[in-house]
Amino acid sequence: MKVGLFFGSFNPVHVGHLIIAQTMLNESDCDQVWLVVSPQNPLKDKATLAPETDRYTMCELATQNHDQIFPSNYEFFLPKPSYTIDTLTHLTDQFPTYRFAVLMGSDNLNTIHKWKNYEALLKYYPIYVYPRPNSEIKSLPSPLTQVISAPMLDISATRVREMIQSGKSVRYLLPEPVVEYLTANNLYAL
Secondary structure (H helix, E strand, O other): OEEEEEEEOOOOOOHHHHHHHHHHHHHOOOOEEEEEEOOOOOOOOHHHOOOHHHHHHHHHHHHOOOOOEEEEOHHHHOOOOOOHHHHHHHHHHHOOOOEEEEEEEHHHHOOHHHOOOHHHHHHHOOEEEEOEOOEOOOOOOOOOEEEOOOOOOOOOHHHHHHHHHOOOOOEOOEOHHHHHHHHHHOOOOO
């Protein structure tokens, strides 16, 4: 089985994440996509993060009716901050019959040289890249890197949080169970 690992803060998970996950299932050789909830991305500000358990729960709610997209809290049990190569190493050891690929936006591909042990990542794992606004793919850094045709989405969790804090509706930007969870738990409100 080939699993596409979609790493992210999912702060909160939104329809853009789900569209990309489904596109990867449709357009690549992945059998499943795991939304790997990162407790702390070393390249992002921790101050704006909702608790990791809330972000994981929202991913569970968003994928509850899908049989190929699953949330993963695997990084919760690894040293922090989370580094993609370390997670891949642990997952490969734990699931020796699975093959893993990394799903990432073109913005991340263009900064992959800042990642821990990025050379090993490029050498040993396929990377499926989807286009992101204002982020041209300059070059493919390895033969295992492939661009996947995907919708160009300009939905960001940052913008969703700003809308919530401003009292604006986020309907249709988030799955309805996620909206209900955010409301019930007063997440991201001022």
